[in-house]
Each structure stands twice: as C-alpha cells, then as structure tokens.
Amino acid sequence: MDVSKPDNFKVSLDVIEKTMTGAGPSNYHPRIRQAMSLPVLGHLHTETLKIMDDLKEGIKYLFQTRNSLTFCVSGPGHAALECALTNLIEENDVILIVCSGIWGTRAGNIAKRLNANVKMLYKHVGEQVSLKETRECFRMYKPKIFFMVHGESSTGMIQNNIEDYGNLCREFDCLFIVDCVITLGCTPLFVDKWKIDIAYTGTQKVLNAPPGISPITFSQRAYDKIVMRKSLVKSYNYDAILLGEYWNCFPLRPRIYHHTICSSLLYGLREAIAIFIENGGLEASWEKHGKVTRKFHSILEKNGLQLFIENAENRCPSVTSIKVPDNIDTHKIISYAMNKYKVEIGNGVGMTLGKIFRIGLMGVNCKDELAERVANILIEAIRAIENEKVVSKI
Amino acid sequence: MDVSKPDNFKVSLDVIEKTMTGAGPSNYHPRIRQAMSLPVLGHLHTETLKIMDDLKEGIKYLFQTRNSLTFCVSGPGHAALECALTNLIEENDVILIVCSGIWGTRAGNIAKRLNANVKMLYKHVGEQVSLKETRECFRMYKPKIFFMVHGESSTGMIQNNIEDYGNLCREFDCLFIVDCVITLGCTPLFVDKWKIDIAYTGTQKVLNAPPGISPITFSQRAYDKIVMRKSLVKSYNYDAILLGEYWNCFPLRPRIYHHTICSSLLYGLREAIAIFIENGGLEASWEKHGKVTRKFHSILEKNGLQLFIENAENRCPSVTSIKVPDNIDTHKIISYAMNKYKVEIGNGVGMTLGKIFRIGLMGVNCKDELAERVANILIEAIRAIENEKVVSKI
Numbered sequence: 001m002d003v004s005k006p007d008n009f010k011v012s013l014d015v016i017e018k019t020m021t022g023a024g025p026s027n028y029h030p031r032i033r034q035a036m037s038l039p040v041l042g043h044l045h046t047e048t049l050k051i052m053d054d055l056k057e058g059i060k061y062l063f064q065t066r067n068s069l070t071f072c073v074s075g076p077g078h079a080a081l082e083c084a085l086t087n088l089i090e091e092n093d094v095i096l097i098v099c100s101g102i103w104g105t106r107a108g109n110i111a112k113r114l115n116a117n118v119k120m121l122y123k124h125v126g127e128q129v130s131l132k133e134t135r136e137c138f139r140m141y142k143p144k145i146f147f148m149v150h151g152e153s154s155t156g157m158i159q160n161n162i163e164d165y166g167n168l169c170r171e172f173d174c175l176f177i178v179d180c181v182i183t184l185g186c187t188p189l190f191v192d193k194w195k196i197d198i199a200y201t202g203t204q205k206v207l208n209a210p211p212g213i214s215p216i217t218f219s220q221r222a223y224d225k226i227v228m229r230k231s232l233v234k235s236y237n238y239d240a241i242l243l244g245e246y247w248n249c250f251p252l253r254p255r256i257y258h259h260t261i262c263s264s265l266l267y268g269l270r271e272a273i274a275i276f277i278e279n280g281g282l283e284a285s286w287e288k289h290g291k292v293t294r295k296f297h298s299i300l301e302k303n304g305l306q307l308f309i310e311n312a313e314n315r316c317p318s319v320t321s322i323k324v325p326d327n328i329d330t331h332k333i334i335s336y337a338m339n340k341y342k343v344e345i346g347n348g349v350g351m352t353l354g355k356i357f358r359i360g361l362m363g364v365n366c367k368d369e370l371a372e373r374v375a376n377i378l379i380e381a382i383r384a385i386e387n388e389k390v391v392s393k394i
Numbered sequence: 395m396d397v398s399k400p401d402n403f404k405v406s407l408d409v410i411e412k413t414m415t416g417a418g419p420s421n422y423h424p425r426i427r428q429a430m431s432l433p434v435l436g437h438l439h440t441e442t443l444k445i446m447d448d449l450k451e452g453i454k455y456l457f458q459t460r461n462s463l464t465f466c467v468s469g470p471g472h473a474a475l476e477c478a479l480t481n482l483i484e485e486n487d488v489i490l491i492v493c494s495g496i497w498g499t500r501a502g503n504i505a506k507r508l509n510a511n512v513k514m515l516y517k518h519v520g521e522q523v524s525l526k527e528t529r530e531c532f533r534m535y536k537p538k539i540f541f542m543v544h545g546e547s548s549t550g551m552i553q554n555n556i557e558d559y560g561n562l563c564r565e566f567d568c569l570f571i572v573d574c575v576i577t578l579g580c581t582p583l584f585v586d587k588w589k590i591d592i593a594y595t596g597t598q599k600v601l602n603a604p605p606g607i608s609p610i611t612f613s614q615r616a617y618d619k620i621v622m623r624k625s626l627v628k629s630y631n632y633d634a635i636l637l638g639e640y641w642n643c644f645p646l647r648p649r650i651y652h653h654t655i656c657s658s659l660l661y662g663l664r665e666a667i668a669i670f671i672e673n674g675g676l677e678a679s680w681e682k683h684g685k686v687t688r689k690f691h692s693i694l695e696k697n698g699l700q701l702f703i704e705n706a707e708n709r710c711p712s713v714t715s716i717k718v719p720d721n722i723d724t725h726k727i728i729s730y731a732m733n734k735y736k737v738e739i740g741n742g743v744g745m746t747l748g749k750i751f752r753i754g755l756m757g758v759n760c761k762d763e764l765a766e767r768v769a770n771i772l773i774e775a776i777r778a779i780e781n782e783k784v785v786s787k788i
Contacts, residue, residue: 002458002587005675006451009668013661015441017433025434025654036658037431039411040419040604042738047409057400064396074606075469075631078653082631106630113626193396204654210434212468212606212656232507234628236500237469237476257743259472260419260598262606262659264430267407274403281399344436349651 018338019365021374022346023153023319024182025204025211026362028268032209035271041263049255051266052247058273059215062184062282063199065191069218069240071247072269073200074261077181080200080214082110083238084177087218087226088145088198089114096121096143096174098129098159101152102350103179111147114234119143125351126155126309126321131164138172145175151183154349156321156358157309158187166195175222181205184215185276186289186318186362197222206285206318208363209272213265218244276363289317289366296320296361296371303379308356318366321348321356322378328385330354336381343377412732413759415768416740417547417713418576419598419605420756422662426603429665435657443649445660446641452667453609456578456676457593459585463612463634465641466663467594468655471575474594474608476504477632478571481612481620482539482592483508490515490537490568492523492553495546496744497573505541508628513537519745520549520703520715525558532566539569545577548743550715550752551703552581560589569616575599578609579670580683580712580756591616600679600712602757603666607659612638670757683711683760690714690755690765697773702750712760715742715750716772722779724748730775737771 020027028036041048052071060070073079085107089095095116097107100123111118119141123129129148137143146169151158162178169176175197180189185206191199200216203209218226218240226233226240233239237259244250246258276285297307297315300322308321324330330347334357337343346358357378361371414421422430435442446465454464467473479501483489489510491498494517505512513535517523523542531537540563545552556572563570569591574583579600585593594610597603612620612634620627620634627633631653638644640652670679691701691709694716702715718724724741728751731737740752751772755765 001676002584003455003460005671006448006455008448008451009664009671013429013432013445013664013668015432015435015657015661018435018439020434020436022436025436025657028434033431033433035407037427038407038409039427040414040422040598041409041412042414042416042419043605045412051407054400054402057402061397061400066397075473076653076655079469079631082629086629110630113628113630190396202654204434210656210658211437211654212659234507235476235480236504236507237473259470260596260605261470262604263409263419264604264658264662265606265656267409268658270403270407274407277399277403282395 016342019343021359021361021365021370022344023358023360024202024362026208026360026365028210029208029272029275029364031275032268032271035267036210036264038267043260044257048261048263048266051270055266055270055273056247059217063191063217064189064193065217067217067219069223069244069249071243071249072213072215073238073243074213074259076211077200077202077214079238080216081107081179083216083240084198084200085110086114086235086238087233087240088175088222089116090229090231091115092117093145094119094141094143095145095147096137096141097147098149099123100125100127100129100157101149101154103149103152103154104147105350107147126157128157128159128314131161131168134165135168138168138174142172143174145177147177149179150189151316151318153182153319154352155308156316156319157314158183158316160313162196163194170195175225182316182318185282185285187286187316191217203269203272205360206362207272207276210265210268212262213269292361292366292368292371293317293320295368296375299372299375318362319358319360321352321358324355324357325382328382330357332385333357333378333381336384337377341377343374345378410736413737415753415755415759415764416738417752417754418596418756420602420754420759422604423602423666423669423758425669426662426665429661430604430658432661437654438651442655442657442660445664449660449664449667450641453611457585457611458583458587459611461611461613463617463638463643465637465643466607466609467632467637468607468653470605471594471596471608473632474610475501475573477610477634478592478594479504480508480629480632481627481634482569482616483510484623484625485509486511487539488513488535488537489539489541490531490535491541492543493517494519494521494523494551495543495548497543497546498541499744501541520551522551522553522708525555525562528559529562532562532568536566537568539571541571543573544583545710545712547576547713548746549702550710550713551708552577552710554707556590557588564589569619576710576712579676579679581680581710585611597663597666599754600756601666601670604659604662606656607663686755686760686762686765687711687714689762690769693766693769712756713752713754715746715752718749718751719776722776724751726779727751727772727775730778731771735771737768739772
C-alpha cells in the first residue's frame with residue numbers, strides 16, 4: 001500500500017459531556033441523544049418522508065408561517081444562509097446588507113461570489129440600524145434584496161422592529177431575508193405577519209438539536225422571484241425548488257430524489273421540536289428565555305460586570321455578551337472555566353474577539369440554576385486570573 | 395398565535411431497524427449508533443479538532459493519497475460533488491463528463507449552473523467508456539476538467555482502468571475528478587498513483603457511517619488551479635481553501651472558524667473508520683466485497699436471474715444490479731421484501747427505474763449469510779408476485 005493505516009484510530013473515541021453555554025451548539029437533551037442512536041433509514045423510505053412532513057409542520061409553527069416552501073437544508077446554518085442568497089441573487093442584482101457583526105459580513109461575502117451589486121449598511125459592532133437610515137439607503141440604491149440579522153450572535157444584539165423593515169421592503173418591492181439563527185424560539189418572531197420573505201435558523205441553539213440540518217422558509221414573493229430567474233441557480237444542493245420537490249412542498253408535483261438526507265439528523269430535530277412543544281411551545285419559551293436571561297444579567301451587573309449591549313431592549317435573550325474587564329486575557333478565563341468545571345464560556349468572534357465573553361443559555365440550558373452557576377464561574381475565573389496577575393507582579 | 399402547535403408531534407418518534415441492502419445508506423454498526431448518541435461538542439473545541447485531524451489521516455489512507463488538502467464537506471455526497479466542481483470551474487471552462495448513469499447527468503447539471511462549457515460523452519446506460527473514444531474527445535474539446543464516475547450506483551457498473559485516464563489527463567493538462575461514492579473501500583482505488591486530482595466519496599455506503607459528512611481530497615494541481623482562479627468560488631460553504639483552513643490542511647496558516655460542524659457526524663465517521671481499520675483495512679475489505687458479491691451473483695444466476703452488467707469485470711462489488719424479469723412490477727417486489735422481512739431491495743433510478751433491482755452488500759452488510767438471505771428473499775418475492783398474477787388471470 002502507498003499509504004499505510006494510521007495509528008490515530010487505535011485510541012478509542014472518548015467524548016466527555018460539557019456544559020455547552022457558549023454561543024452554540026447548546027447541549028442535547030437526553031432524548032435527542034437517544035434519537036440520534038436510532039437505526040438509519042433511507043432518504044425515500046416512507047418513515048423518513050413522514051418525519052420530514054412532521055418537521056415541515058413543526059418548522060412552520062416555529063417560524064409562524066404558512067409558507068408551503070418550508071424545509072431544511074442539509075448543512076449547517078451557513079448552508080441555509082447560502083441557500084437564501086443563491087436562490088434570490090442574479091448577476092448585478094442590488095442587495096442591501098445591514099452589517100454590525102459577522103453575519104452581515106458573511107452575507108456580503110456570499111453575495112459577492114454570486115456577482116451581486118452589494119451595498120453594505122455598516123453599523124458599529126453591536127449598534128442597531130434605524131429605519132430612517134435604512135429608508136435612505138433604499139432610496140439611494142433601490143435594492144431588490146434586503147438582508148438583516150434578527151439576533152447577531154457575535155455581539156448578542158437583537159434588532160427590534162423587524163416588522164417595520166418588512167413594510168419598507170414591500171414599499172420598495174424588495175425581498176426581505178432575515179437571519180434568525182439565534183432568535184428562533186427565544187423571542188417573538190412572526191415570519192408572515194412581519195412580511196419576511198426568507199427566514200432561516202440553526203438547530204443547535206434554542207432547539208438543542210444537532211447542527212447540520214437547517215430550517216428555512218420562502219414566501220410566495222420569494223418563490224415568484226426564483227421561478228422568474230433568467231439564469232440557473234448556481235447550486236444544485238441549495239436549489240430551493242428542487243429541495244421543495246424533495247420535501248413535498250408542492251402538493252401537485254411528484255416527490256423527487258434530490259440527495260441522501262441524514263435520517264439521524266432528522267430524528268434529532270424531530271425530537272427537539274417535540275420537546276419544545278411539550279414544554280409549552282413558543283410563548284412558554286419566549287417567557288423563559290426572557291426571565292432567565294434578565295436574572296443572569298442582573299447577577300453579572302451586581303458583580304460589577306458590564307454588558308456589551310447597553311440598552312436592555314436590544315439584548316438578545318439567547319446569547320449574552322459581556323465586556324471583558326481591562327487587561328484580562330479571554331483565553332485564560334475560558335480555559336479556567338473549561339478545565340475546572342467543563343463549562344463553556346464563549347470568546348468574541350470577528351471584531352469582538354478578545355473584547356467580549358459570549359454566554360448562551362438556550363433551550364434546556366435556559367434555567368435559573370445554570371444562569372447562576374455560569375455567572376458565578378465567570379466571576380470566579382476573572383478574580384482568579386486577576387489574582388494570578390497580582391501575584392506574578394509581586 | 396397565527397399558526398398553532400401542530401399535532402404531529404404528539405406521536406412519538408419510532409424507528410424500526412431494517413436490513414439496509416439497497417444502494418445505500420447501509421446499516422450502522424452498533425458502535426456507530428453508540429457514537430452518534432455521545433454528547434455534542436463545539437466546532438472549535440480541542441477534542442473536535444483532534445477528531446478532525448484523525449479523520450484526515452483516515453481519509454488519506456482510504457483514498458491512498460498524501461494530499462494535504464483532504465477534508466470532509468458538511469453535507470451529503472452531492473455536496474462533495476458540488477464542492478469539486480464549484481472550486482474548479484470558471485465561466486466557459488470546458489469540462490468533459492462521461493455519462494452512463496445519473497451521476498454524469500448530475501455533474502453536467504451542476505457544471506451548467508456554473509456556466510461551464512459542458513461536453514457530455516454519453517454512453518448507453520451501464521456501458522463503459524473506452525480510452526480511445528475519450529482520447530478523441532480530448533483532442534476535439536481540449537477540456538480543462540474531466541469528470542468520471544468510478545462506480546455508477548444507478549447501474550452497478552465499475553469503470554476499469556481509471557489509471558489510464560489519469561495519464562490522459564496529464565497529457566492534455568486537464569484536471570481529473572473521480573466520483574468514488576460507492577467504490578471507496580470495496581475495490582482498489584489509488585488516488586495518487588492513478589493521478590486523480592479530486593476524489594470524493596459518501597460515508598453511508600461501504601463505511602456504514604451516517605450520511606451528511608463527505609470526504610474529499612484535492613491534489614496539488616487542483617489546489618494550484620483554485621488559487622489561480624480569476625473569479626471567486628461561487629460558494630462560501632464549498633470553498634475548498636476556506637474548508638482547508640478550517641480542517642488545518644495548511645500547517646503554516648492559522649485554523650479558522652468556517653461553519654458549525656456537526657460533532658455527532660464526526661463521531662459516527664470516526665468510529666466507522668476505526669472499525670474499518672480494525673477489520674483489516676483496505677485489502678481485507680476489497681477481498682471480502684469481491685468474494686461475497688461473486689457468491690451473491692452466482693446464487694442469483696443459478697436461480698435464473700440475469701445481472702444487468704454482463705461482463706463480470708465491470709460489476710461493482712458494492713452495488714449489484716439485476717434485470718427485472720418481464721412483466722414484473724418492481725414496486726411489488728420491493729414492498730414484498732420490506733413488508734415481510736424488513737429487507738430493502740432497491741429500485742433502479744433515472745433511466746434504470748423499473749428495469750433493475752439494486753442490491754448493496756456494503757461494509758457490515760457484506761457477508762455470506764446476508765448475501766444468501768437477500769438473494770432468497772428476492773427470488774421468493776419474484777415467485778410470489780408471478781404466482782399472484784397467474785392466480786389473478788385464472
């Protein structure tokens with residue numbers, strides 16, 4: 001043989017359980033782990049198709065939409081983002097992207113690859129955009145597509161008044177894409193009422209499901225734009241019409257084979273949505289996330305820590321961002337919490353790297369005891385690292 | 395609420411174990427099911443990165459390559475195919491695609507989306523291409539990229555002498571992509587020795603791992619073409635350079651965050667490769683698949699069934715295609731086997747739909763007893779359906 005067997009596999013796979021309180025993935029519920037261990041099914045088996053049908057109904061409920069073109073992309077949240085953009089964008093289409101963290105940047109990156117005419121509406125990291133300045137950009141650029149992040153996981157900010165932007169888009173005959181990766185399930189979101197044309201989310205945040213299968217929904221207006229395209233969608237895997245045919249979104253068309261879906265990921269997501277509904281569904285989850293996060297914030301502030309998003313109304317109830325005290329190395333804090341307690345504290349990402357901690361209390365991890373525990377561990381870690389520095393100075 | 399909670403989730407998830415002897419996915423080994431139930435890890439956790447490093451070594455061994463740009467795409471086998479094409483193709487690039495089943499058609503579909511100048515070398519379904527006619531096409535079209543399927547799952551045919559085509563590609567300064575989805579692990583494949591520039595595979599065939607994470611490898615020549623591109627790769631998710639940076643394929647560059655990988659799928663694949671190596675690795679697996687499949691074929695032929703691929707040398711040792719006897723409805727046979735025995739017999743797909751049965755004996759499913767059992771069930775089912783027709787005629 002040209003290449004011999006690697007030795008790496010002589011050591012058995014060994015995975016310890018951590019408390020996943022970074023910006024995601026969050027912990028699996030034990031029932032989700034159980035679901036993931038079920039036997040594999042084929043991508044066109046009756047049972048698989050039934051699970052997909054169930055999932056569609058679950059996702060429509062979570063998004064609060066009646067869109068028939070609602071399904072999952074077989075890939076991470078990034079794949080859903082790319083699916084949204086790649087289906088809508090044709091060469092030279094003007095897309096306006098609000099950017100106050102990494103997700104706007106990422107959307108811009110993808111739109112450029114697709115030869116869109118990309119207009120970025122940059123805000124300071126963690127700062128909300130206003131309707132007024134957005135309207136000015138609409139007047140100036142006449143975008144065909146508008147992209148906005150509901151909750152920015154890199155800063156912990158939530159964009160309020162999404163509904164106003166939906167109305168603005170209708171006024172300018174523009175399609176409205178909203179990234180709901182960290183907001184779905186933790187805070188009100190009404191895709192139809194808010195006139196959102198494409199919304200997508202990740203499964204590994206509030207839903208506690210495995211990543212790798214990402215819900216997305218398309219309005220009739222988005223569908224119309226796609227079927228009226230002059231050019232082919234640049235991707236087969238992300239082609240929304242083909243995916244819709246596989247997911248049986250068009251009752252009058254036959255179901256097609258599109259790709260080999262991972263049945264295990266379907267099981268995980270189905271179990272996650274079942275648990276979510278059993279626990280009271282959207283209203284109960286919104287209330288829980290709001291309450292626990294406010295308590296979490298108050299413990300942090302009582303202990304002298306500062307939240308990165310100053311206005312309480314602009315704080316996302318799933319991911320909290322905390323300013324790093326002066327002269328503190330985030331890596332040391334993160335290692336301290338992980339090594340001593342197996343508790344994840346997230347670092348910033350992109351522009352916020354080293355400047356904030358990010359802590360997610362999502363789904364099964366959203367509870368008072370854990371909020372207290374993580375807050376205490378963060379405070380302990382900061383004190384320990386500060387003391388270490390004092391000692392080393394002496 | 396605009397959309398109320400769906401009732402679908404009141405019924406618990408219930409998945410029965412089937413004998414997965416269609417064209418894939420194949421059954422998980424119990425250890426893989428165990429691995430899938432392990433706790434989730436983050437996409438940049440030390441343990442996750444170690445598993446990814448292990449996987450790279452495992453994949454290099456399986457592909458028999460030393461390519462440093464070797465990783466997995468987070469998506470099904472189709473995603474790996476799209477990753478191969480989307481990184482190599484620039485507008486108007488001539489790509490020559492051999493097509494004698496659905497995979498050539500699929501590659502052509504994707505290449506057209508990317509505005510390649512697509513030249514198809516069509517063969518009858520199940521017929522091999524010859525080096526001579528390929529060379530003529532090379533002379534005529536001067537392709538920059540050549541695409542060939544090693545084992546065509548829609549027909550059960552294996553393309554012999556891949557090495558000759560590697561040499562041809564070098565002669566014409568053309569890049570060579572080979573689809574190894576159903577061949578990896580069941581029959582000799584030497585990516586480096588055979589001068590293949592991109593090879594990719596699926597995990598749900600011979601490896602018995604979950605689908606959704608697909609190994610791919612790029613040669614230095616493929617890498618050079620990608621970095622010399624004049625236009626951006628049309629996809630962020632499939633951008634091989636960014637994926638290589640996440641998978642730490644470039645030792646001198648820092649590891650980046652690219653997307654949230656599904657740790658559960660990594661566990662499943664790692665366990666699958668560990669089992670594959672423990673069972674003797676490539677040579678043992680090649681021998682087993684050859685032997686069991688020959689036995690399977692001989693039982694079928696003894697019972698009057700005809701194999702679809704006439705020349706024994708052109709039969710793929712993982713997926714067997716069997717001609718459907720005259721006037722037999724494949725759906726009835728497939729339902730009979732599934733309902734009575736929970737054993738999967740695959741239908742044809744694309745041009746072969748209703749014309750062949752496809753049976754896969756892959757990895758843990760590749761054993762004499764199962765070969766006998768599935769052959770007997772197929773024969774029983776055909777007789778039962780034939781008798782049913784006789785009775786209904788009377």
